[in-house]
Amino acid sequence: MTSHSARAFWNHPAGPKTIFFWAPTMKWGITAANVKDFNRPPELLSVPQQSAVALTGLIWCKYSLDIIPKNYNLLSVNVVMAATGLYQLYRRMRFDGLAGKRKTC
DSSP: OOHHHHHHHHHSTTSTTSHHHHHHHHHHHHHHHHHHGGGSOGGGOOHHHHHHHHHHHHHHHHHHHHSSSOOHHHHHHHHHHHHHHHHHHHHHHHHHHHHHHHHHO
16 A cells, blocks of 8 residues: 555545544444354344344445445445344244244144
8 A cells, every 4th residue: 555545545534533434343343243143053043133233234224325425334334234134034034934843743
């Protein structure tokens, strides 16, 4: 990275001197924890928690494009957050559906 591009990144309206950089960067930690939970048994997944993760991801995807300055770090973390939350909900619903079928047999 050249000195000019480093300076441009540092002084960008969504650069590391602002909350627009640090908030989505820290939000990646929540997303990483959700990815780590892919190994967790589906019966232990919390539907309210995963619903909140998915919905906050979907809602903030829209707003990350509406705010000024445009914040693609915020957009990307929320796309991944929504995807991981929806995947976890899918795993739980699939488990609940299979568990219901096992009970009726």
